[in-house]
Amino acid sequence: MFPRMIKLRFFFAGIVVLLLSGCSKPVPPRSEFVLATICAIDLYGNGTPQVYHDVFTRLREIESRMSVFVEGSDVDRINKAAGVEAVEVHPDVFNVIERAVYYAELSGGAFDPAVEPLVSLWGIGGENPRVPASEEIERVLPLINWRDIELDRGNKTVFLKRPGMALDLGGIAKGYAADEAAALIKKARIHQAMINIGGNVLTVGEKKDGRPWKIGIQDPMNTHGAYIGFVQTGEKTLVTSGVYERFFVADGARYHHLFSPSLGYPADNGLLSVSIIADVSMDADALSTAVFVLGYEKGRALVESLEGVDAVFVFDDRNIYPTGGIDFTLVDENYRVTGN
Ligand code: ADP
Ligand code: MG
Numbered sequence: 493m494f495p496r497m498i499k500l501r502f503f504f505a506g507i508v509v510l511l512l513s514g515c516s517k518p519v520p521p522r523s524e525f526v527l528a529t530i531c532a533i534d535l536y537g538n539g540t541p542q543v544y545h546d547v548f549t550r551l552r553e554i555e556s557r558m559s560v561f562v563e564g565s566d567v568d569r570i571n572k573a574a575g576v577e578a579v580e581v582h583p584d585v586f587n588v589i590e591r592a593v594y595y596a597e598l599s600g601g602a603f604d605p606a607v608e609p610l611v612s613l614w615g616i617g618g619e620n621p622r623v624p625a626s627e628e629i630e631r632v633l634p635l636i637n638w639r640d641i642e643l644d645r646g647n648k649t650v651f652l653k654r655p656g657m658a659l660d661l662g663g664i665a666k667g668y669a670a671d672e673a674a675a676l677i678k679k680a681r682i683h684q685a686m687i688n689i690g691g692n693v694l695t696v697g698e699k700k701d702g703r704p705w706k707i708g709i710q711d712p713m714n715t716h717g718a719y720i721g722f723v724q725t726g727e728k729t730l731v732t733s734g735v736y737e738r739f740f741v742a743d744g745a746r747y748h749h750l751f752s753p754s755l756g757y758p759a760d761n762g763l764l765s766v767s768i769i770a771d772v773s774m775d776a777d778a779l780s781t782a783v784f785v786l787g788y789e790k791g792r793a794l795v796e797s798l799e800g801v802d803a804v805f806v807f808d809d810r811n812i813y814p815t816g817g818i819d820f821t822l823v824d825e826n827y828r829v830t831g832n
Contacts, residue, residue, distance in 0.1 A: 519544065526551040527666055528559070528617075529690025533673060536684045536700065543680045547673045551689070554672060557585050558665045560608060560658070567659050571608065575655030578644065586648045588661055588668050588774065589641070595664070595778035596638035599794065603782035604753040608658035609635045616749040621740040623747065629756035632656075636753045667731060667777025670694040674773075691737070694729040694773045704819075711824060712736045712764035712806055720806065721822040721829075729773040733780035734765030734806075750784050761787035767804040768795070769818055775801075788813070 518537030522544045523530055533539075533547055557566045566581040573579045581589075592605035609632040615621040635657045642651040652658070666689045674696050677685045685696035686705070695705045707730045708719035715736050723730060735758075738749040752759045766784040770776040779801065783791035788805055795803045795815055802818040811830040814820040822829050 522548070524548055524551075527555045527669055527689060528561075528662075529666065530688075531669075531673075531690065532686075532688040533677075534686040535677065535682050536686075538682045538684060539677075540680075543677065543682060546680075547676050550672055550676055551669050554584060554665065554669045557582050558588065558661050558668075560660055560662075567661060570650045570652060571658040574652035574657040578642065578647075578649040578651035580647065580649050583648060584668075586643070586645070586650065588664060589650055589659065590643055590645070591668075591774055592661065592664050592778060593638050593641055593643065595775075595782055599782035599786060601638060601753055602785040602790075603663060603778055604636055604638045605659050605661055605664065606636050606638050606641060606652070606657055607663075607751055607753055608660035609656065610751050610753070610756055611660050611662070611749070612658075614747070614751075616740075617738055621742075621747070623742050633754075633756050636756075663733075663781035664774060664778045666690055666692045667729070667772075667774035670729065670773035670777075689773075692729070692731045692773055692777055695725070695727055697727060709767050709804055709806070709820075710734065710736070710765070718824070720812070720824040720827050721804075721820055723767075723769060723804070724819040724821065725769060728769055728771060729776045730767055730769050731773060731776035731780045732765050732767040733784040735763075736765070750781060752785055759785045759787070762807050762809070763788065763805060764808050765806045766791065767806075769802040769804075770798075771800050779803075 519539045519541055521534035523532040531551055556562055559565050560567050566585040570579045595603045613624050613628060613632055635654055640653040640657060642653060670687050670689045670692045673687045674694050677696055683697040687694040693707050699705055704724040704726060706722040706724055708722045711718040711720045712734045733750055735748040739746050748758045750759050763784055766780055768776040768780045783794060783803060795801050802815045804820055805813040810827045812827050813831055
């Protein structure tokens with residue numbers, strides 16, 4: 493009698509669970525404007541409102557610490573204390589700056605988080621971008637030097653040695669944000685997700701049918717979301733730096749937002765975009781900017797020197813060069829895949 497009641501209880505409890513799970517609709521994917529871009533998270537029906545909420549709260553937290561535009565952010569405080577004193581920052585910020593300096597060194601200064609004076613001189617991302625006079629550029633160039641960023645790991649402080657120096661983490665922070673979103677999603681035991689932080693794409697787990705993910709590479713000549721092709725991959729990240737993301741036109745010439753820190757001008761080397769495929773989105777983000785600025789030969793050599801890192805280079809003559817370790821499929825016949 494007694495065991496039978498227990499069985500019945502389980503039976504009814506089971507029905508209630510079934511009914512409840514049957515009634516609760518899968519939570520749809522969510523996108524919001526954070527980190528000055530569109531952030532889209534898709535948990536493929538396995539996400540709860542709480543997980544989505546936590547992920548976007550984390551993204552906003554990262555923005556509030558790392559944006560140069562947010563008054564009082566850690567980066568803002570570092571910049572305001574340039575030439576004066578070291579500033580203690582949150583470990584998030586310290587880690588990203590440390591990694592940024594690592595990539596600055598690795599790329600021989602092609603990637604330089606101290607690029608901010610150049611970015612604001614050109615007014616990139618602001619209301620009135622302009623081509624500065626060459627004397628103005630000459631004046632700020634000595635300030636763009638990652639070697640003048642002093643880091644104290646024990647005290648988590650950052651000191652910019654010269655007055656007028658300033659950091660801009662725009663080339664790396666979105667990658668870090670994508671990694672942090674993935675960490676939260678995994679912690680919530682969700683095994684399948686697509687994270688897209690303004691073009692920094694990161695996949696979590698496997699697709700439901702066990703097939704590889706397909707991550708599109710945007711057509712750099714068409715800003716309306718058209719893809720030139722896609723990369724098939726397992727759990728990886730794909731980050732693109734391209735001339736189309738932020739640019740302005742003056743006297744018929746186009747100027748984009750990826751600067752050569754040694755010349756003070758947008759890097760002009762025939763590339764329209766560089767996509768990096770790697771395991772860690774922060775690394776891929778820094779590398780996409782670094783490799784774009786380095787150009788094809790040096791950039792490809794850098795990519796090939798790194799384990800588990802691949803790249804797709806897209807040129808203005810519509811030639812595409814993928815490196816050897818990836819599965820790239822072209823879909824736009826206006827382009828050609830030229831070599832490996
Ligand atoms: P996006 O942010 O458009 O996705 P990137 O990741 O390549 O593309 O970052 C570009 C941003 O990085 C610029 O808007 C600027 O803030 C910053 N930046 C520009 N040139 C450099 C550089 N040489 N090194 C480091 N950061 C740079
Ligand atoms: Mg980048």
